[in-house]
Amino acid sequence: MTKANAGNFFEDFEIGQKIVHATPRTITDGDVAFYTALYGSRFAVQSSNQFARSIGYRDAPIDDLLVFHVVFGKTVPDISLNAIANLGYADCRFSVPAFPNDTLSTVSTVIGKKENSNGKTGVVYVRSKGVNQRGQTVLEFIRWVMVRKRDANAPAPKPVIPDLPEKVTLTKQTLPAEIKFNLYDNQLAGSPFRFDDYEIDEKIDHVDGMTIEEAEHGLATRLYQNTARVHFNQHAEREGRFGKRIVYGGHIISIARSLSFNGLGNAFRIAAINGGAHVNPCFAGDTVYAWSQILEKTPIDGWDSLGALRLRTVATKDRPCAGFPYKGDDGKYDPSVVLDLDYTVLLPR
Amino acid sequence: MTKANAGNFFEDFEIGQKIVHATPRTITDGDVAFYTALYGSRFAVQSSNQFARSIGYRDAPIDDLLVFHVVFGKTVPDISLNAIANLGYADCRFSVPAFPNDTLSTVSTVIGKKENSNGKTGVVYVRSKGVNQRGQTVLEFIRWVMVRKRDANAPAPKPVIPDLPEKVTLTKQTLPAEIKFNLYDNQLAGSPFRFDDYEIDEKIDHVDGMTIEEAEHGLATRLYQNTARVHFNQHAEREGRFGKRIVYGGHIISIARSLSFNGLGNAFRIAAINGGAHVNPCFAGDTVYAWSQILEKTPIDGWDSLGALRLRTVATKDRPCAGFPYKGDDGKYDPSVVLDLDYTVLLPR
């Protein structure tokens, strides 16, 4: 019997099954510095303890996407080691903020399963929850992946497809209760634009571009203890579909978020990811650009000083975004588009 | 109206104008480790809490150049986003040491301005000051950049050129008051040579070379939240003057300082940068070597145990420095020279 983890196949997942993922992870100042070096993010709340305290945090919280990557990474060996594709995300909500020295671990529950008509693969839906050392949820999300069957002759299970909300409904719980903005300093934050300065349908070109290096996305992916094989093994990928390593999709999300500072500098927190697709793969040497559009503006009930912007952020490769490249008349994505992310950020009013 | 920062142009700067730069930054142990990984610096005071305490610091202070890069990086979006060239530095003095968990922010004052004869560009002089969370100055320097005019037809302002001291005058304030050297251990520090062992005009070949990787200078520059576009965007730079990304000049300064350990191992602190020029650009794949010359020796008034060496450190690319490459008979720099730095370091006597 082999002792190496072969990962789970379609037959191994059962509706209602709870999976405790391995390797809890204490996130530290070291991870924060590394994350800054990877993406150069400049949101003041995450960069400065003093700035964070001035608005009511006890310290600079961990970047929301660093939390996402760490929580997500843990699910890979159990959920997607044999995945052919990461099909989608939904209902991703960030709740209690994480701080340096918090220990995060992840538990998933299988909430859906449907065999594909080819009989060789199926789609598995899981809800994954990241919790801190006090058992508080820092993040939860639904994710669905296409997984190989171990045995093509195994009978198809009864299909169960979970409800996937089109967007996350923000609740008190997804908001940082303690925040106040009377001392929030636009100059130190780097942007004069607050919630009320944005308009629905407004488009923002984030201007800057960032070129991806093989070493950088490898370091990033290992920092998150993400073990997806396509990111690390050039020897194997040389024979694969693209002949080279694929950049971890989360790396692209973080680059896009960092670029979005230029135009959305006060969007200090991601409250939710409503959905998203990695439209095209990225490779080392590609330069990522991004633009955003305001999809919705939601003043927050009982919270005069805070508003939520629902955004579409589109990242491209090797194409600047002054022209806001997206989909053609045929509804197909422009070939430069690599990411189409629908998410909700919080800004002071 | 666009929400992305377009940077300031020549007309936007006014004499006396004070600019509060964005994104205060808490520097942590994570940044210190990353800095060590980037340059492999081996100065004992910055590497070991115990060593630092043995001479009177409360902990290992942050490397002076890491402080410089962070403080400098903040000025880029406001001062040099539209800069054609970083022309020079002067009067750069390091004062209160920074420690992990200090939060640094930067404020600049415009102190000079002169339009160029072509009517399209001008030179702007600013004094930038880095302060910690207690309002103490950790670093200040004058810097001048060539910036584009927004409108070539705008009238030329009255030229104002500030006094630029040829070298920094060290004062009590620029020295760490609490330091004592009776317990300073040469063996642990890695060098038997103290202040009195160096002679004016002496030249030191630092022997070792370090090759620059694209990923490394990108990680470094983002760690400093420096947003200068020429460093990150291969897609744009492919069409630029060199067809490739330019390595951040501060990266070269840090490599040269790290190499200088081999010969100047007890030069535990940079007190001042008197001036410096990035003589030639560096690119990934270049191997940097360095040598130094002792320009001046200054025993420090009322301080028997400490002396200041004014140094010229010259960095080259792809040329070892046993022959001390510098300028030819025509006064022009040897083509291998990339950096000519005039600075002052402190050593125990």
Added chain:
Amino acid sequence: MTKANAGNFFEDFEIGQKIVHATPRTITDGDVAFYTALYGSRFAVQSSNQFARSIGYRDAPIDDLLVFHVVFGKTVPDISLNAIANLGYADCRFSVPAFPNDTLSTVSTVIGKKENSNGKTGVVYVRSKGVNQRGQTVLEFIRWVMVRKRDANAPAPKPVIPDLPEKVTLTKQTLPAEIKFNLYDNQLAGSPFRFDDYEIDEKIDHVDGMTIEEAEHGLATRLYQNTARVHFNQHAEREGRFGKRIVYGGHIISIARSLSFNGLGNAFRIAAINGGAHVNPCFAGDTVYAWSQILEKTPIDGWDSLGALRLRTVATKDRPCAGFPYKGDDGKYDPSVVLDLDYTVLLPR
């Protein structure tokens, strides 16, 4: 007189000589995060403070190999700057665990010396000891290197060859006294296999591969303040034996250890390295795979809950390890093999 360190030559070493190596190093959370980014290690004890505390550590200890690399790195300027080859390791024992904010320094004693028959080089044996700020030994090992003579005409010294134990004898001192396993959680640790599940001679393919990048091994080697020139200087190595930089051997050991998680997930601590050889050099672009074999199983006297596995871990380049590549019938290593490491790990029973 030159002030740069020229390193020691064969004649410079004397039996019994004690060498205090330079640059004590405070290891922090920053180093831990960086190490994770380099190798993606997933052993729960080193990854999570909570997990570590649940079995009796006060915090997550520093990865044993990070301790090794830091302690080893300090010896390079004195011991192996003029080395032609790192010939071997023996009697390497890990004792008191290291934690973030510990300061490590290294002292070596020359324990053997033998001139080679060519009269130009000799072998020097040293025992190096890494100690923390309380003077406790965290690690010690014997290492022998081939070093150039300064003067080929210098007379050969009387040969002294130390006893090199074939394997380390574990003693109480090399074990963490405080550990208990009643709360050890296999699921969080990521493996159902404990000491008693392994059999002597069993072979385990660790399946995954990791491709080496130039920037990564450079960052790693500088993080350890290891100054061996072959790792950093492409300009010099272009003229060298391989025409390119050689990857630091310790980098390969760490990759192999990280890969070994997949099959040995509960091997939470390295107790000893019995011996090892870097069979072939590695270069950037190589993909490292690994497999292990159980050489011995040692229940530990008076310790019902803990056992020691003596392992051979073999790392290859560009060759997956399903077929356990090792030596041919002629006793020579398969050309894909880069590392043959004989070491002892601890697992809960």
